[in-house]
Amino acid sequence: MIGFIIRRLASMVLVLFAVSVLVFAIFNIIPGGDPAVRMAGKNPTDVQIEAIRKEWGFDKPVTTQYAKMIEKTFDGQLISYSNRENVLERIKEGLPRTLSLTFWSSLFMLVGGIALGMLSALRPNSFADRTINAIAVVGISLPVFWIGGLMSYYLGSKAGIIPAGGYVSISEGGVLDWFWHLLAPSLAISFLFIGIYSRVLRGDLLDALRADYVRTAEAKGLSKRRVVVRHALRNALIPMITLWGLDVAITLGGGAVLTETVFDLDGVGAYLADSTRSLDVPPVMAITLLGAIAVVVMNAIIDILYAYLDPRIRL
Amino acid sequence: MAEATQPAGVPASGTPAPAATANVPDPVAAGLWRASWRAIKSSWAGRLSLLTLVLIVASSLAAPLWANHVADSGPLTNHLTDQIRLNGELTDVVSFEGIPIGPTGQKRFFLGADANGRDIMVRLLYGGRNSLQISLVATTITLLLGTLFGLIAGFFRGWVDSVISRGLDILQSTPIILLGIALGVATALGGINLGIVKIPGDSLFIPALIIGVIQTVYVARPLRGITLSLRERPFVEAARSQGATNMRIIRREILPNLGTSLLVLAPIIFAQTVSYEAALSFLGAGVQPPNPSWGTLISDGLDVLVSAPHLTIIPGAVLAAMVLSLNLLGDVVREAIDPRGMVAAAQKDEH
């Protein structure tokens, strides 16, 4: 276990370093992206630009700037170039939204994926299976920003069935309203993943149902339900759960950019997208690192979960 | 992005490996294409999606014909103050409040106009052209680079493999849509300048290159796994014992056997590329205005969803149809030449 933790930490450091250098490099090559000039605002004067360069360290060598930025990221002192707000504070602001979105969407993905995958696999090549397969392919093929935009308008603004967008926290509107506002965006994200998961699960479950141990379980006189759930599904779920964990991590780390944008959720993903488009490096750096950490940690959790689900695996 | 970038059934990433090692499809050097073709021809889904693909590609190719001979307007031509005769009445192409005309069903402005009074039908056709061009180039880049890295990592193993695999890990730890946005925004501003090669910022090659490179991981990983087990096969051992060089083994023994995997992956990667391009362009980091692409058309359309919903619905539907057809085609081909899902297994079994 200790070896596992050390390995994971080492890989996290490596990933964080690489990702941060990548981000830093990309944004440093951009022409016309002089942050000092941007911060100087609408009427820049040389005196002021110079003062900004000095105070913010833009006159230092790139390596120093990089080191400084990483240091600030980790001690929470990172400041946005476009409006000088504390990046970490702003991320903390957006995180509940992104977390909520992640929560519901990952729930939908999981439940939807398992339900459809099981329905499909239990009656292979039946009408239900074919229908589900068709739905899955369609789900995988629908652009989320498109379906999201249409949902937001037609179900939201026009029909008034769901809120057209925005976020209501539990403390503001209670659990119901909170959920209600997240329903459409969570579903919009889930379509794709339900499509993917149901197909992955279908394949694995079919394999599992053909496995010898399932035959054993049947021969033992267990109920059909127990055979499917306890024996087949338990094994077949492992690959799907792995995928799911990683996707959750990515959504958490700002991956739901399109959905957050279309549904006006203004979480971490939308913040990242805005910052990236306006070339505001500090938030991009912080959120990318956050995302990378989420992925690495989630990967570790998946591995642990994996070892739990499949005792043959050693950490 | 987590969203819209996963190929059908392709796992998000380096999953902790199920214990099994990657299986390898049987080396069937010839006949892959024929088998695929037969499968496509004989299945309902295959025929339908092929027809859709052909229709979309053909209409995109025919864009200049429609522009010059039917709509009488280029994809970038503004008609802000023009009027056309609709049901015998002169009608503004763009109203005073800036609301563009809806579908006319006539030659001109068949699908209506956008906010600049440009003919949407023409832009849709040209947009398809741009999207397809980019996706085609990007897919080619992805397959080439993916094969290269997968092959090298899987064949040479050791530190080469470690370096490449860690690199792929890192690529997968970042939501790739964000990487795409960052690169897209950065390069759109200044273009790419590599000394000898200069690509202007509005070139279609830039998004193609970005998408192509970023998606490499989805090909490199499975091919690495397959190469890893191919190199242990008897025929490779045999070649080695006869003193064949690494290059020769790769060229003669390994590469031909990657054919199945590539053919299975290609449509899925293509589908993914089309979605990815659309997403990037939607966020303004792909095709640069005023050039149309399906993504920018949807983005423009959403601004006027209330008054002109077709501007969102139509490009999105074409995009979805394209991706759907590619995914279905991918399914059909996979079932035909990789019925035991070995390529998919290799995608899952990583590390």
Next chain:
Amino acid sequence: MTAPTAPTPAGAPDAASDLLLDIDGLGVAFPSERGPIHAVRDVRLTLRRGEVLAVVGESGSGKSVTALTLLGLTRGRGTAITGKAEFDGIDLIGASDSQLRRIRGKRIAMVFQDPMSSLNPVLRIGHQIAEQIRAHEGVGKAEARKRTIDALTEVGIPRAAERVDAYPHEFSGGMRQRVMIAMALVCGPELLIADEPTTALDVTVQAQILDLILRLRDERGMSVMLVTHDLGVVAETADQVAVMYGGRIVEQAPCDELFADPRHPYSWGLIGSIPPLTGAKPEYLPTIAGTPPSPLALPAGCPFRARCPHEFEQCAEVPPLAETAGAPGHLDRCWLPIDEKRIRRAGADGRIGLLHDAEATTEESA
């Protein structure tokens, strides 16, 4: 050269002569794109309490399908099961799924070939056994666990109280099969179906497992249906033997009788291919020429026809499974007259039947 000695079953209970399993005219056909596959046709078998019945055949002969069908494990979409299979008077073919479920594991238990893949790799073995107990008997967790440990001890697993919480991969092959047997026997079944229980194991372990099965049979008086391709195993364990080929039973006889006087050319081939236990090893073992027929393309008439060196015109018709006069309980499915068989058999392989041949002939002439 001597044929393997066929020991008489130690202490087979004489009293238990009542019929436990009665199969008649059993047919199983699976659907496929190219029409139904008749995996099993017209199988007739009986098994008495306390008896060991061996079903022998190559893979694809229908022996496993027959066994699985008894437990309803071949039921599925499109599978056509015909004929009769009665277990202690219960119609196994017509039984509902839930009726069958109550029999499975409780009254008829099954042990499979590969103990690695047949145990669920992600569940503790104790759990896998206990859940069977709990599925059939309304006992609590603690009670189920206690009985699980007892069952494991009984099959000879050392430190069962600890090992009960281990996972399958933590056992050796032989131990895993013991676990399987413990699982099969934990509810005290009247019939144990063992499908190639020793095939995946090495020779010494094989013997231990067979001994274990026989010992338990003796202690509990249960019946065993042993499905195998290994005549060596049969010879050591079975009371009755049925030889299957191409989905049909081609010969059926008490164990001694079969080895002493095999009637069907296929049986000759099978017996001939057993390596001799004593004497010089031959340079090569005789094998049956050709390959088993695909169930999709069975020849018309006698299924063994295509590989049989003794084929003649009448083989175009399926021979009946008939008893030869004077040998009650010994049936076979071959058109050749009995005398002709004996002559040809000696010509085919001098080893077969030599030991008892004279006796048999004497008896007959007597």
Next chain:
Amino acid sequence: MKYTRMTSAVAALSATAIFAAACGSDSDKSSDSGSGGAATAEAKSGGDFTGTYSSFPDYLDPALSYTAEGWTTLWPNYTGLLTFKHAEGAEGSELAPGLAEALPEISEDGLTYKLKLRSGLKYSDGSPVKASDFEHTIKRVLNLESGGSAFYLSIEGAEAYVKAGKADGDISGITADDATGDITIKLATKDGQFSFYLAMDFAGLVKGDTPFENATDKPAVGYGPYSITEVKPNRSVTMTKNPNFTPLPDVPEGKADSITINVVKNQRRQAQDVINDQVDFLIDPPTPDQIREVKAKAGDRYKEEITNSTYYYFLNLRTKPFDDERVRQAVGYAVDERALARIFGGLLAPSCNFLPPGMIGYEKVDPCPWGEPGTADVEKAKALIKEAGAEGTEVTVWGNDEDPSSPVTEYLADTLNSIGLKAKPRIVDGSVYFQTIGNQKTKAQTGFANWFQDFPSPANFMFLVDGASIQETNNQNFGNVDDKEINKLIADAKANPDINAVKGEWAKADKLLVDKAYVIPYGNRKLTKITSSRVNFDAFQFNPVYNHDLTTLGLK
């Protein structure tokens, strides 16, 4: 204020200065527009109001805020020594004493400004307002390298203070006496516009112990009818009536008890909410495709206001083909303001002047030399291009990705193509656009530009075309307009603190600019006022400098 962006941030420092123009053509469905300052029927006091912004103010710190949202929000909470009158139209552009007793006394040489702080004033936390707080206020602007620091660098010692980089340093040009309230400001260089700077938001007084850091999360204590009582950064801000506020002659008490502003990015939803009376006011206009609906459903609480802004195409005189006057004229002929107005969804008042109509010094250029607004003469333009031998010249038309810059840029590119040039648009990100085209190395030939006023003086517009303001980098004279005659007119006029005295010079410079086709102005942005039905719509003023005057928001 500057190239603000319409969708997100904008907005609008506008001037409805001239109501006649304001309620022109299409916007007059609204009831009798509040003419001049004398608003009809005062709003009732009381009530808690909510409003919606598309984006959160850049800063809730007067030293830093440089967007319309910020100024609109901060004005009721921070008052400077000087201020602008709480009124609409021309009157709203007039300077008035705020915390100072009177307008400044300016010395003969124009370098010394003397003011006296009113006595007995208390900040919102009850502590006394001190004269030295003024120096602290200016120091914060400079030390935080605010976008507004350019305005105060002319104060003696200001540059040295910035360069030293020490917050507690001294600005030698400012002396304040807390006992008497006397404040003296010495300038290093003469600047006729300095009084305006004192009325700008940046100089809104904050308490002397306000730290030298962005105070958005914890707004500084100031003096005004309201004080900010709750901030959820990027989400909402609430201001409530300031109990320690004493009305000043030109700073009346606010009407509402409290005003809460929420950020809703979806503009379509914003308009829906206000139509349905769920929200009391908006500052951003509805989306073009909603305007028809808004007019139909809430015509009596919707009004379009022309802002003091100008939208134009710059033509770089240092690059081909725009060094040729005929080519520039051709562009003037070819550009159709009617087409552009449609791109703006109707929220553009076409004009060919560079100065906005609400500005002192505006005189309509009549007739427009290159065709009246709403006409285009492509044939003539083609002929001119031919004559200049510029056919087929490659032109890159620059624009940014903010609406409406992008379509406006694409329109120009298409137009240039239609008259014989070979143009293609180049759209770059809004955040780096102006520094990109403001770099001489870019050699931006032509493109999109706009300007929203910082303070109501033509000087704030004409520096964009002043030869003296050309720079290598961060150039704001994108077209490098450098005309001796215009330069002189600007130099003379801006040195004079009395705008009214130099009206003629400004008008002349404006006309020259247009006649020589140095820039192609095409109109002024219109903004909108929309309220819920319980708001006294006419009493809710639209100030030319600060836009929606939240102190006038009240019940019917």
